[in-house]
Amino acid sequence: MKFWQKAFFCVLFVFLLGVDIMGYVLTERSYALNLEYALTSAKTEQQIIRSSVIESISLVENNYTELNAENLKIIISPYAGFYHNQGIYFQLYQDDTLVFNNIPNSYSGTKFSVSKQQIHTEVKDIDGTRYCFIAGYLDQPHDNLQFVYIKDMQSLTGYKAQIIETFTIISIVISLFLSVIILVLLISLTRPFRKLNAAATEISQGHYNKRVDLKSHDEIGDFARSFNLMADHTEKHINELSQMTENKQSFIDNLAHEIRTPITAIVGYSELLKYANCSEAEKETAVDHIISQSKRIQNMAYKLMDLAYMGNENIVMLPIELESVLQDVKAALNIRLREKQVNLYGELGQLTITGDEELIKSLFINLIENAVKASPAEGKVEIRGKHEDGGVLIEITDYGKGMDKKETDKVIEPFYRVDKSRSRSEGGVGLGLAICARICQIHNAALNINSEIGSGTTVNLFFTTP
């Protein structure tokens, strides 16, 4: 059962219960008041009639007429005839004998046991009709006569039934009316829930960009906002995860591809040595290739391990003098620079950053090596550094080949190489910039590459923790 259905039946039930209890109480109270009023007026009437009857009897007695059953009947008959139309009947007992009775049905009745001077009131149903009996003895000297006044109260019962009927009709009409209003209200009040449910269902089916559009400022509005916030986070994480999976997959694809060439060469030359009758020169070529290709795989394995384990080891973040790092890097790259006759200009003065010295050295070596590789023979590479926005900005610029925008985006991906054959012949495995990016990540540094084909490349490093 849906919530709005439950709420509908609950409200309707409570309402009907309330209305019916109120109706019952009102009916009963109204009936009781009416009954009381009727009894009071009946008593008054009984008093009046009784007085008249006593008078009549006194009058007859003064005429010395015997007060027998016959005479009593004659005395009371006019009253009975007069009141009959008003639904008022009489009984008269002389001693224990019923001398007069005009109730319109077969009821004969019995004498009421009531003490002299007292009035007895009783309500009785006879053959489906309600009567009120008021009985009492007459005053002395006629206290052997019991006068019973009987009033038809059926109209009062009818009145009650009518009230109940009216009430039932009213409650049914109001219930119907109310049902419609409650339904409309409930459906419009629960609409946000259905919206939320629809959104949740859609998200569960993988449409993580689905959001709920609810502007209300009540609890449901709050809920919708929290829901959207949750969906935002979920979407973000899912996207990150799928991006990560994609990167991993392309990394593995690239690795498999990269490893194919050296393996093919090693297997091929080994088989050549084993199966062919090679000349000594061929044997030497084969062994040379096996060694160099094995070294390439080894180099790749080391770099991959660097990439994988970097950051897991204990990194000591200490203040580093960049100038001394640069001097070490220059010394390490000296042979390389001389081979290609590339000049490295620039100094980093008093600049310091906080970081791991070995990693920062490796970062500089990789970036400067790339710059040298891109430069033409006898070219130059420049390094500049300065304080900026509370951090340290370092620029490494070459005036070499450069690359287009598409390539600058891809170049930090593992195994991506701008110039495939040259990079390989110079011993690269395509992991240098990926390692640089990882080092920057560890140091909370930003790495940006600006490049233009033909005019060169500038790599910006921005360290926020000087």
Add this chain to the structure above:
Amino acid sequence: MANILIVEDEPAIAELVAIHARMAGHQALIVYDGDEVVNSIEKQRPDLIVLDVMLPGRDGFSLMKQIEPIGIPVIFLTAKDRLDDKISGLKLGADDYIVKPFETIELITRIETVLRRYNKNTNIFVLDDLQVRLNEHVVTLAGQEIELTIKEFELLKALIDNKNLALSRDKLLELVWGYDYMGETRTVDVHIQRLRKKLHMEDAIKTVFKLGYRLEVPR
């Protein structure tokens, strides 16, 4: 003897293919850059091109479009092992597509097959007094025709195709008798003995210890 142009930017792989091609008695020339290929074709007029796909300069697929109208057979040799790469390579008109890592015997066999299809391979194999006309299945020794059974001839052909390379008994069984042959490697030994005796090839067909047999031809 055919003239084979090897286009491959990895020197290790290029030289490996070249050594095998020379061993099979062909001439091999290596080009490392895609931009030099067209030039080299014009100069060398090769009978077959072994072409890498990912090259510095022009890539293999775009080169293929230019080579196809000339009618020189091409075998792609690449690390791109995805099926759609393979299909697009063959659709461009390549005669074969070999994925790295490859077995050298496989490469040589495929080169020989393509050359034979284009009738660019020498039909006649000569070693001292022996002359084998491969297409006609005729073997003569000092002018005398020698009768060989079909299997003996096939075995001789396998050895000639892979001359200077040792072939294991299992490999020979596979090449001559087929994958599903249930016989023993002894069968190979028996046939080799018969070939040696009939063709006086006791010296030419060498037994390589622990490996198998090798047809040695002066290079």
